[in-house]
Amino acid sequence: MRSPPVSPPATRTEFAGATMGGPWSVKFPAAPPDATLERRVADELARLDGDLSLWRPESALSQFNRQTSTDWTPVPADVARAVAIAREISEMSGGAFDVTIAPAVDLWGFGPAASPAREGRPPADAEVAAAIARVDYRQLDVREDPPALRKRRPDVRIDLGAIGKGYAADRVAAILDQAGANDSLIAVGGELRARGRAADGRPWRVGVETPVPDVRRVLLAVELPSGTGLSTSGDYRNFLDVAGHRLSHEIDPRTARPIPAARGPALVSVIHESNARADAWATALFVLGPDEGYALAIKLNLAALFVTRGDGKFETRMTPGFEKCLAQ
Numbered sequence: 367m368r369s370p371p372v373s374p375p376a377t378r379t380e381f382a383g384a385t386m387g388g389p390w391s392v393k394f395p396a397a398p399p400d401a402t403l404e405r406r407v408a409d410e411l412a413r414l415d416g417d418l419s420l421w422r423p424e425s426a427l428s429q430f431n432r433q434t435s436t437d438w439t440p441v442p443a444d445v446a447r448a449v450a451i452a453r454e455i456s457e458m459s460g461g462a463f464d465v466t467i468a469p470a471v472d473l474w475g476f477g478p479a480a481s482p483a484r485e486g487r488p489p490a491d492a493e494v495a496a497a498i499a500r501v502d503y504r505q506l507d508v509r510e511d512p513p514a515l516r517k518r519r520p521d522v523r524i525d526l527g528a529i530g531k532g533y534a535a536d537r538v539a540a541i542l543d544q545a546g547a548n549d550s551l552i553a554v555g556g557e558l559r560a561r562g563r564a565a566d567g568r569p570w571r572v573g574v575e576t577p578v579p580d581v582r583r584v585l586l587a588v589e590l591p592s593g594t595g596l597s598t599s600g601d602y603r604n605f606l607d608v609a610g611h612r613l614s615h616e617i618d619p620r621t622a623r624p625i626p627a628a629r630g631p632a633l634v635s636v637i638h639e640s641n642a643r644a645d646a647w648a649t650a651l652f653v654l655g656p657d658e659g660y661a662l663a664i665k666l667n668l669a670a671l672f673v674t675r676g677d678g679k680f681e682t683r684m685t686p687g688f689e690k691c692l693a694q
């Protein structure tokens with residue numbers, strides 16, 4: 367047998383895989399302490415994907431969406447927990463975040479259902495009006511013990527796409543905590559979570575990307591404090607061109623219409639102790655936009671960055687909490 371051209375590294379310092387339609391990874395500055403850790407992280411992410419995904423017809427979420435009962439329906443604890451956090455951010459954001467957004471997401475072609483919007487044809491006003499009537503987080507009750515959800519109208523459907531990856535990053539952190547693997551950088555899709563320090567003894571350094579499609583360049587670097595997560599919502603990775611307008615996959619629940627690129631920010635990033643909340647807030651502040659969103663971030667003491675398209679260049683505006691985390 368021929369030996370490989372280079373010897374493998376003595377210790378593995380990165381776990382990686384795929385979940386929720388994207389990659390995940392955990393980086394360690396040195397070898398992780400526990401040989402079974404990678405398996406446990408991968409299993410937890412697979413389990414969460416199976417519970418929270420809209421793209422899997424058999425997920426707990428898809429099953430709940432299909433049924434039309436208005437009685438309490440038992441769901442996995444993680445679904446109830448994620449919905450409870452979603453509800454908290456819905457209330458705090460005045461409905462800019464809304465976990466019942468699924469009908470509007472489908473209508474505009476960003477969900478699993480087929481939609482003419484994907485071929486560039488916008489939905490009719492009557493269809494948009496029908497979606498507005500169905501989207502309202504107050505039509506969904508959540509109970510955590512025992513975990514259950516209740517629809518107030520039979521056609522309520524939920525979408526955890528704006529909070530699920532952040533929630534998963536929090537769950538991975540909990541597993542690493544139990545294992546005593548304190549120094550690590552978790553990534554679930556674009557959701558990042560820092561624990562402890564990097565190999566150079568400094569906080570983990572991560573980049574916020576330039577909001578340009580198909581370009582991977584760092585716009586600004588952040589030193590993520592231990593125990594916090596960074597989440598980014600943008601219009602430059604997932605968008606549709608409909609009737610000559612670029613539409614983001616971030617949808618305003620009040621109008622059931624996507625935020626047009628011409629009006630919205632290019633990206634919003636949030637740093638928060640809870641990744642689920644960082645994820646949900648990035649989406650909520652994107653929907654609120656650089657003026658209303660910034661004012662709310664200041665009022666609630668959120669660490670938030672808004673990047674907007676100015677005259678041929680990007681303009682950045684950040685709250686003091688975010689500025690504190692910029693890499694020197």
Ligand code: AMP
Nearest residue numbers: 462463464467527528599615616617649
């Ligand atoms: P994110 O990338 O975290 O901002 O999540 C975007 C995804 O969240 C979209 O693809 C939709 O599935 C969903 N979504 C869009 N608009 C909203 C909203 N206003 N509130 C909650 N979820 C949303």
Ligand code: MG
Nearest residue numbers: 528645646649
């Ligand atoms: Mg989000």
